[in-house]
């Protein structure tokens with residue numbers, strides 16, 4: 473490799489890290505680009521996606537919403553399934569490469585580059601807010617800010633759908649912060665937990681992710 477290209481590569485890495493730090497994100501967000509798109513286990517990927525869309529339906533049933541927000545949509549893996557629940561679906565994602573892929577695939581969804589900590593919407597704007605495996609990647613301090621911001625943009629009668637790691641190893645080493653359901657209940661107040669269940673939804677395959685729970689919170 474030519475020295476110029478190496479220097480360009482290093483500069484790119486430094487810039488990326490600086491941006492991540494400024495936005496309170498972790499390097500794992502960038503690695504997700506590769507992880508999401510080039511999963512070597514296609515069967516596992518599709519099986520998981522199938523189950524996860526079932527989880528959404530199990531949690532939200534026949535509900536209909538006016539405006540929904542998906543926080544940390546990645547490359548739009550579950551976006552079309554969330555979008556079915558509302559008249560107008562919005563999604564935010566801080567990672568530009570992922571956001572570009574998502575926007576290309578779903579032109580009717582309103583995508584915006586943003587973090588959960590700083591959502592570019594007015595107070596009380598959404599009646600459905602979804603975090604699918606996002607909050608457990610946000611470290612302490614930033615996590616509380618994210619919840620406050622999500623509550624700010626939620627209508628008083630809003631529903632929150634969370635699919636998050638509640639058990640298992642965590643910390644900076646694992647780039648994951650499992651938090652028990654009670655922790656979510658505390659920070660989400662006055663929204664109340666109306667449903668929670670393990671991620672396992674079918675008996676066809678054993679699901680390795682028993683550490684994940686689905687939680688549904690609702691306002692008055």
Ligand SMILES: C[S@@+](CC[C@H](N)C(=O)[O-])C[C@H]1O[C@@H](n2cnc3c(N)ncnc32)[C@H](O)[C@@H]1O
Nearest residue numbers: 497501544545546549566567587588604605606
């Ligand atoms: C495990 S992926 C899940 C993506 C998508 N929700 C899905 O289920 O396919 C976590 C996503 O959260 C995003 N993310 C990380 N930190 C974030 C933050 N502070 N605010 C919003 N999204 C964040 C990452 O860029 C990544 O796309």
